[in-house]
Amino acid sequence: MTALEELRQPAKTLTNPYIESWKEKGGKVMGYYCTYVPVEIIHAAGMLPYRIRATGSTSSDLGDVYTYRTMCTYCRHSLDQAMRGEYKFLDGLVALYSCDHVRRLYDIWKAGKVQPSATPFYFHFLSMPMKADGETEEWLQSGLDRFRRSLENNFQVRITDEALRQSIKVHNEKRRLLKSLYELRKQDSPPISGTEVLEILIASTSMPVEEFNQLLGKALEGLRGRDGFSDYRARLLLGGGELEDPEYVKLIEELGGLVITDFLCFGIRDFWDLVDEDAEPIPALAKRYLERVSCPRMIDHPRRQQFLMDLVKEFKIDGIIIQRMKYCDTWGGEGAMMEWDIKKESSPTPYMVLEREYLMGAVGQMRTRVQAFLETIGR
């Protein structure tokens, strides 16, 4: 298998040989739901950070018992997986106030309604601010310190500053490599599709980062010689919240909308900003996580909007599609605010919000909307 093909594998399953081998060697795996969790600290503790997906879930019946139909289907499916014991490979869960759905999901886990394997199962809820100012940065620093000490106490490890620096370096390397990948997508004939990129992004959260970096480095070399995709109707930016299903992107691309870049949490929002390697590690992490390209959980919509519009220019985007999970409040509000702002521009970028559920159903309806959207862009 080529490096690129290897990177496309982890997205297909919940766990994978990397995680299995990690566990066989006695390693610990820390689950998290949100890109605001500082994975560097988990890594510095010698643990494998794993972004929790619900891959493979076919129903949410069991999960639905503990929650309600208005909880987003991603959370419900994940809860279902948890209750079926599909996350037995996790040793702990780190969460924060990403949204109302995730925080109640955490409460249900914490109340002992799921089947973790580790006893006791480690829980930690980070008090991550929803705005960036000097005061919240100090508060976050103390929060990150507490997280570090909590990991140390629970797992009998020492997280030295040196270890943190090393973790920061290696994650920055991942971010640089991903940015290089995105640079290639700016071309008129990008050598990689949005579907493939999402698979790579999912791999970055499901395997040891050092191995990921190695594979991506090799894949980038291979991509430089690859023939580009030129037969597309429009260059799209795909945005929105949690999206872990490459089939979803494939459907859009099959209709001719090549996804050139994104505004996703598995995507740009996760890796765009680097951590300052010259500063003290905890303050550097606090600064980076607060000031990074934000998710709508942060209250700085105007700044996010500007970033989005800059992306549109930089990548020569013809149209924006925002995929929104039904019941997602965060993207419900953000999607509307984005539309209001775009309509004020002198030549508004074509824009559409696509509602979806975790399981890809109603494919015909999605095709109609996407096809109609591509037809309005005119090619």
Place this chain on the structure above:
Amino acid sequence: MIVAGCDVGSTTGKAVIMKDGAIDSYTIIPCKPRPEETARIAIGEAMEKVGISSLDELDYIVGTGYGRMKIPFANENISEITCHGVGAYWLSPSVRTIIDIGGQDLKVIGLDENGKVAEFVMNDKCAAGTGRYLENQARALGLALEELSTISLEATKELVISSQCSVFAESEVITLVNEGEGLADIANAIHTSIASRLLTLVRRVGARKDITIAGGCAKNAGLIDVLGKGLGSDIVRLSEDPQIIGALGAALLAAERLRKSASAKEQGASVN
């Protein structure tokens, strides 16, 4: 130049044949279980009406609608959003908003000054407010659809059907019947409940005039009346059967494709 458009929806199939820029014939048929069959029968009937015996005589065919990907003889498929926009604009260039009430979905399309689709919204997640809903409600009242429409115009009393779900709305209608409310008033209430859903979607897309309706429900005078009142303006009637607008747009796009490829050939020829 003879072109055709074929619109395979969820409840009806439509075909329009155009010759040298004018409508030659059209058909509307109930759907068969398989879209391929619906398409073949529709195009076949339209062809028969003007003495065309073979598909080869049609220079270009565009398929649209829910079943557009399953029309074997179509040269290409284009979304019903675009096709409805093209069809309505051709019939009436002052149209800026098209309401399409299908068998199982609702669409509102907003056009720009050049008749191109600017934005659209669809409601295809539930049957409330669609043709299916109207059929069920008419049946609950023991009326045919046409009767539901005409009788509603005689309403004198305002009743409210508040349920958002079409199934529960049916129960509400039965309750109203049992309470002795007049059929005309109930019919009007049914139309009002559809209208209120539609109005939100219409305003979502900007509600620019002129506003028109496509789809089978456009023949429902009672519904048009209620909608017009809610919008505070008249709904423009199109000069052709409102059910064929999608297929008409598809046929027009077929002609456009031909013209483009003809001029491309010419340019190619002149370069040589």
Place this chain on the structure above:
Amino acid sequence: MSDNLQIHRSVYEVLKGAQEPGPRLVANWLGGVLDAVEKGRPIAYHPFTTFSEIMVALDVQPICCEAWDIVGLQVDPDHAIKSIDAAHEAGIPPELCSFDKAIIGSVIRGTMPPPSMIAQSGMPCQNAYITYQAVASLTGAPLYVCDTPYDTDEEGALEHWVNQYKGMISFLEEYSGKKMDYDRLREVVEESNRCVEYWLEATELLKLKPVPHSGPLSQGTLSGMMGFGTPEGTAAIKALLDELKDKVAKGETAIPDEKARVIWFHFQVFWDNALMSFMNEMGAVVPYVLFDDFRVEPVDTSTPEKMIRGMAWRALQAPMGKLGRGAFDAFIDDLLYAVDEWKGDCVILGAHPGCKWVTGAYGLIRDACRERGIPLLLYDVDLVDRRITSAEESRTRIEQFLTTVIDR
């Protein structure tokens, strides 16, 4: 502009000469708002969870956004619906909290006076963050949101919170162009202390069996929303308390034969005021409505620093704020406490469909009640949009449930 404020203006006209404390409170608030509009005085939007004392002390006119719609609802039952639909038409998805959709829609329709600033204490939930960002986006008004610590037991959490609260005061000072006068603030807070004291005393009286009053202590909610820290606000809740004391003294009860006591663990249904009397007719009383439970110590006003700390702490403990922020344990604990203290026979949670921080953990509520053998009814009813669950459906569900409780 005056056309759009027509409903509230008409309410003011009707109530302005009123002598009774409740109507006077509403009139005083509406009068203040209309005066601010006319004279161009600064107006601050805030949600219910952000108490308005700091605005009152700065002579900034507060508008509690939920209260604006509640007033509108009393005159026009479709008031909220029109705003909700306006929000939908602007692209706000239907599943958001309808209180919040109504606020966004009212701003779009211009049926709320435009704000000079928006201040929010960051509670109870995400919908509130989204709403006030949307309002800021629509109006261009400056926005301040306090960053709420998730777990107040966490080291340094309260310090952080006090800093954020002070940040809100600085924000209001900046955009009103005034400096906080702490003597004035002391007056205001001593007034709101009295308001809370009376409110608490009133809720204590409802622990009596049989209960002297059934249903929400509306004067409390109104005082909290429209007159916190004003003499009118305190007078309204005091009048209610005096009435209750009077009833107790005379041995008057809410209904002649109390068969069941219902802990109503959410807000009352604002468009269906008769729902409470419907339960009364069945022999059920409601001695507890969730957001009347304002168990918090009085604010120490001896120094400005203590006062600010006290106000900040109170914001964390106030109804909706305390349970909305943070982990779900507090919600379950308070539910069980309410059943015990107010001697509840059952719990009805008429949850607002957009209220995902409650509905998300329905299973945990069920488990807790099952463990204790407490009959529980969980059902959907929207607090401002009467289209979701009709009055009839509400009564059917409640009747079925209460019959099982009463028959035990």
